[in-house]
Amino acid sequence: MIVEMKNICKRFGSHEVLTDISFGVDSGEVVSIIGPSGSGKSTLLRCATFLETIDGGEIWYMNERAAGTDTSGRVEYVPQKDLHRFRSYCGLVFQQFNLFPHYSILRNLTDAPIHVQHRSREEAEDTAMDLLRKMGIADKAKAYPYQLSGGQQQRVAIARALAMRPEILFFDEPTSALDPELTGEVLKVIRQLAEEHMTMVVVTHEMPFAKAVSNRVIFMDGGVIVEQGDPYEVFENPREERTKQFLRVFER
């Protein structure tokens, strides 16, 4: 298992956003998380990438515990220096890209490898250029984020996450902020990564994409996992009434 979330609970004030969520992702697996807005999908990703702290349950990476309940029932995270290592296992691609506007595209990809992972500039730049070529935007290396289209910016954001060589990459609705005609180029890149067996968890509203690319689909609603399984099964033969209801909306 690359990542394992066990019995995750998360509250914002008195509102419980995640209730007893458990799921794991194996190496090379592509998991799609679907569900209505407000169902806790994004919060789950934010908990997995340590942007939010959990209120209950356990988080494991590479069979090592990053967070869990102690004897008194409170959630305890590993110390800061170890958390740093756990963070390096996972990458996150945001809905809003969140590129660094004051850095060139190349520097967006090399700054963290150089200053966080202490790799040589030469190596970081080689890796970055390889990634940009793969994303089809090598000619933009010297440009700044504002000069790129949304689709190009999101591909840079994916490359930036990959430049850190994570074990697993999380996507939080990577195409939701894009114009419809630009979603294709981003989905194509994710599909390509799937073919290379990059381990990924994708929160998405792109049902055909989820069906075609993922090994497993998780349907979430109201902070719980309602149903999960083979994409074909979940989309064509959903067991739960709630899943059927949700998917019917997309058929129209």
Added chain:
Amino acid sequence: MTFQTMLATMAVGMLRTFGVFVLTLLGSLPLGMVVALLKKSRFALVRALVGAYISIMRGTPLMLQLLVWYFGPYYLFGWSISGWRFPAIVLGFVLNYAAYFAEIYRGGIESIPVGQNEAAVVLGYSRTQTFMRIVLPQVVKRIMPSVTNEVITLVKDTSLAFTLAYQEVFSLAKQISASQTSFMPFLIAGVFYFVANYAVEFGMGLIEKVLDYYR
């Protein structure tokens, strides 16, 4: 008194004004950042103390503050204040302007989208790295117009040093004007201030242009 002597005397005053100006900026620009960060401290007591400091600095006249810094040590502790004039002026200006700069910095820091911070954290940047490499450069660009405003105000505020009988350009203008019954010194002072601020505007404009490479 010839025009030339007048001009020469006042140019010396302008140099003294410049001294207050430069030292104030050197002290208050960094100190303002410290104050801004303390204002965002985890500890409520620190936030309250810093909040009170900013309120007092902004809520009372700078002229009054200068008088307190200069005469305070004598009236409160009976200390001799000879030689304390210039340090008191600089101290008063630095502490006052740091409060204003702190609020400008805080506004700038809070205007940076939270996604910038989150992206940096996920990439493994430490808190210090996130601030120095990601947040601060963007803050600098955003606050330039407000900082320019404040710096221009400072050029003119230096004339308040005349309250402590510091011989800067405005004090000299008043003295010469009274002794020579001439309006000319005020015109000269006005031109000096204007030229100084024109230089400030030009310099800050250059910096803004350099930072214009991204949006």
